[in-house]
Amino acid sequence: MSDPTLFDALFGAGRHEVAIDGHFVAGPARLGDTPVAVIGSWDAAAVDGDLALAIAGEILRVVEADTGAAPRPIVFIADTQGQALSRREELLGLNGCFAHVARCVDLARRSGHATLTLIHGEAVSGGFLAFGMLADRVVALPDAQVRVMDLRAMSRVTKIELERLQTLAKASPVFAPGADNYWRMGAVSTLWESTGGDWPAMLTAELAAARQVAGQDVRARTGAERGGRGLADIVAREVAGA
Amino acid sequence: MSRRISYFEASARARVAALADAGSFTEYCPPAQRRTSPHLARLDAPVAFDDGVVVGAATVDGRPVLIAAQEGKFNGGAVGEVHGAKIRGLLERAVREKPAAVLLLVDSGGVRLHEANAGLIAISEIMRALMAAQAAGVPVFALIGGSCGAFGGMGIVTRLCDEVIMSEEGRLGLSGPEVIETVKGVGEFDSRDRALVWRVTGGKLRRALGEATRLVDDDAVAFRAAAIAALARHRKAPADLTALKAAQAALGARRAAHPDTRDGLEVWRAMGLPRPEAVPMLAADTFNQQLDQLATEA
Numbered sequence: 001m002s003d004p005t006l007f008d009a010l011f012g013a014g015r016h017e018v019a020i021d022g023h024f025v026a027g028p029a030r031l032g033d034t035p036v037a038v039i040g041s042w043d044a045a046a047v048d049g050d051l052a053l054a055i056a057g058e059i060l061r062v063v064e065a066d067t068g069a070a071p072r073p074i075v076f077i078a079d080t081q082g083q084a085l086s087r088r089e090e091l092l093g094l095n096g097c098f099a100h101v102a103r104c105v106d107l108a109r110r111s112g113h114a115t116l117t118l119i120h121g122e123a124v125s126g127g128f129l130a131f132g133m134l135a136d137r138v139v140a141l142p143d144a145q146v147r148v149m150d151l152r153a154m155s156r157v158t159k160i161e162l163e164r165l166q167t168l169a170k171a172s173p174v175f176a177p178g179a180d181n182y183w184r185m186g187a188v189s190t191l192w193e194s195t196g197g198d199w200p201a202m203l204t205a206e207l208a209a210a211r212q213v214a215g216q217d218v219r220a221r222t223g224a225e226r227g228g229r230g231l232a233d234i235v236a237r238e239v240a241g242a
Numbered sequence: 243m244s245r246r247i248s249y250f251e252a253s254a255r256a257r258v259a260a261l262a263d264a265g266s267f268t269e270y271c272p273p274a275q276r277r278t279s280p281h282l283a284r285l286d287a288p289v290a291f292d293d294g295v296v297v298g299a300a301t302v303d304g305r306p307v308l309i310a311a312q313e314g315k316f317n318g319g320a321v322g323e324v325h326g327a328k329i330r331g332l333l334e335r336a337v338r339e340k341p342a343a344v345l346l347l348v349d350s351g352g353v354r355l356h357e358a359n360a361g362l363i364a365i366s367e368i369m370r371a372l373m374a375a376q377a378a379g380v381p382v383f384a385l386i387g388g389s390c391g392a393f394g395g396m397g398i399v400t401r402l403c404d405e406v407i408m409s410e411e412g413r414l415g416l417s418g419p420e421v422i423e424t425v426k427g428v429g430e431f432d433s434r435d436r437a438l439v440w441r442v443t444g445g446k447l448r449r450a451l452g453e454a455t456r457l458v459d460d461d462a463v464a465f466r467a468a469a470i471a472a473l474a475r476h477r478k479a480p481a482d483l484t485a486l487k488a489a490q491a492a493l494g495a496r497r498a499a500h501p502d503t504r505d506g507l508e509v510w511r512a513m514g515l516p517r518p519e520a521v522p523m524l525a526a527d528t529f530n531q532q533l534d535q536l537a538t539e540a
Contacts (some may be wrong), residue, residue: 049497057490063483085422087431087504091442092497093453095416099401100489103479106373107486125353125362126416129395133366148358158355160285174281174323175358187363217370219363220327229360232327232367235277239270239297239331242338 002043002079002121006141009199010075010118023047024054025077031204037062040077040118040131047127048084052097055131059104063111073114073207076105076135080127098130105134114210116203119144119179119188137189137210140179146188147177173228184228186219247462249387250411254296254311257347260462261385261469262300262309269298270335271328279322281357290316293324297332299341303470308332308339311347314390319350321395322357326364333371337378342473344375344382346403351418352394365395372402373481381405381476385465386412386454391443393418401453404479407468408445408454409461410526415443437522441506446521446529450509451496459526 007018007029016029018038023045029036039058045051059074066072083094109115115135122145123132132138140146154175155162169176173184182188190206192199220236223229247260258267271277273291282289294316299308310329312319321329329346336344353361372382384403386392391413392400400406400414408414419433419442432438441447448454455477458464480489503509510518515532524532 049493053490053494053497056486060483060487060490064487067483083416085417085425085430087422087442088500088502090415090417090419090422090431091447091503091506091509092500093401093415093448093451095397095414096401096453097493098398098416100486100493102369102398102402103373103481103489104486106370106377107481107483110377111483126394126398129362129366129369129398133363134370148353148362149355154355154358158285158287160287160356164285168284172281172284174360175356181359182363185359185363187359187366217367219367220330223363229323229363231277231280232323232330232360232364235271235324235327236331236334236367238275238277239328240334240338241270242334 006120007038009195010203012200023051026058031200031207034073036073036075038075038077041080041127042077044079044081044121045127046082046084047080047130048089049092049094049097052094052101052130056101056104059108063108063113066113071112073116074108076115076117076131078117078119078123078128078132079121080124081122082124083126098126101130102134105131109136109214114207114214116206116210119146121145124148133187135210136214137206138187139190139192139206140183140188141192142195144179145177146179146182150177181228184223184226186221186223186226186229248460249409249462249465250389250460252462253315254313254347254349257462258296258300258309258311261345261466262302263304267298267300267309269296270332271297277324279324279357281322281360285356287356293322293328294319295325295328297328302466302473305342305473308336308341308344309347312349314349314388317354319388319390320352320354321350321361321364322354323360323364325354326361326368330364330367330371333368333375336375336380340378340380344380345469346382346384346399348384348386348392348396348400349388349390350392350394350396351390352396362395365399368399369402372399376404376479376481381478383407383469383472383476385469386414386445387460387465388412391415402479405456405472405476406448406454407456407458407465407472408448409458410440410445411460412445413440413443414448414453419443438505440522444506447506447509449529450513450533457526457530
């Protein structure tokens with residue numbers, strides 16, 4: 001279960017009007033004098049087309065409202081068990097809804113909005129790809145889970161023994177679940193390991209850092225520096241020829 | 243006359259050869275460089291010298307393009323660290339070189355589980371690089387007609403593209419039918435009912451919904467002709483506020499128009515196609531003509 005006191009911890013009680021509507025959260029908040037927009041998924045949402053469009057629609061509303069004014073930072077909340085699994089969603093093109101959300105995040109970035117994702121609860125596979133991973137910076141809150149698939153299922157599909165996967169997972173961040181693995185590979189910028197810190201101040205610092213890298217994808221380089229992803233940056237540069 | 247080459251059966255390299263002008267293809271990071279996956283090797287799984295994707299530059303009908311072709315016969319075209327970095331690097335090269343287009347010959351089930359985290363991140367990096375290429379004025383086209391289709395993250399990547407050229411044999415979606423059946427049961431999606439699978443994910447449904455921009459027969463020559471036509475004139479993916487608001491409205495309207503639809507037959511029937519049950523057997527040209535006819539009448 002997502003924790004509704006999260007927003008009090010992030011912004012201070014009475015300093016936000018974030019509304020929780022089933023698996024969708026959105027609303028205005030303030031960090032010091034800076035207004036921010038909160039948008040995201042809630043309670044381990046299985047992201048379906050309706051939720052994807054709710055998130056996309058809210059991004060577009062924020063971008064439109066700030067046209068000609070100072071673009072508010074957008075704080076995305078990712079709590080998702082992955083994409084919804086159903087024949088109707090497939091038929092109607094759930095992948096297209098996710099691509100649409102991605103375009104909306106990109107529009108926000110190009111329009112000058114700082115973008116930051118907070119992983120609250122869990123971030124899994126397609127549900128994480130749709131918007132959470134596209135922000136300029138990603139913070140994993142305490143106890144956040146990040147994964148594509150748990151090791152048991154992975155063992156079944158790849159036909160590699162579970163014990164072997166568990167042993168290898170200790171040495172390599174490349175396939176096993178864990179926010180720390182995503183940190184080592186550069187896709188999580190910061191791990192917040194304790195609930196005790198001054199979260200409004202930490203969030204303000206993260207948004208400033210997001211602004212610094214806006215428009216650049218530094219994840220492969222970061223992953224190389226942290227020793228979690230050795231080839232992505234090198235190979236991409238070989239092919240890019242720059 | 244050129245002999246018909248099944249795009250479905252062809253390897254990634256054969257597809258590139260059939261699409262590009264003869265002798266025009268130059269590969270980046272070629273197999274001789276041995277950029278194999280260390281993660282597959284660690285699990286004693288077979289590796290490929292190109293990690294399952296061919297990337298390079300070519301001309302198509304005299305126009306410069308960059309091409310990436312996924313090899314569906316290697317790990318289902320799945321994206322790992324090196325595989326994904328090659329596609330991302332190609333899109334970054336496009337920002338600098340400004341080719342007429344980037345062609346993504348997608349044939350992939352999505353993330354490679356042996357290196358799942360690296361694959362998921364790589365797909366996110368491809369998504370960002372693709373949108374950066376488009377923002378730099380370079381259109382990106384997806385071509386789908388292989389046995390793995392375009393699923394998982396590559397299904398999302400495909401829907402970011404300006405044009406999507408598909409055959410009926412190609413499939414496009416997010417979660418494969420097998421995954422849905424495993425988790426939700428055979429009543430939700432019977433993955434062994436091949437006709438149903440194609441009516442839910444296949445090229446004709448995608449063309450009817452406007453997701454595929456061009457439907458062609460399973461013929462590499464037809465794919466090349468469609469790519470040439472797209473190079474001359476292509477749809478532009480929505481990028482600014484006005485276009486994205488329109489896209490938002492259209493996606494919402496589609497969901498409202500199909501509250502209970504679970505079979506492509508119902509879509510074809512609702513569109514008013516003359517014989518919905520015959521659609522799966524129609525040649526691409528005949529189906530395209532029927533769609534054009536409906537568009538004219540509307």
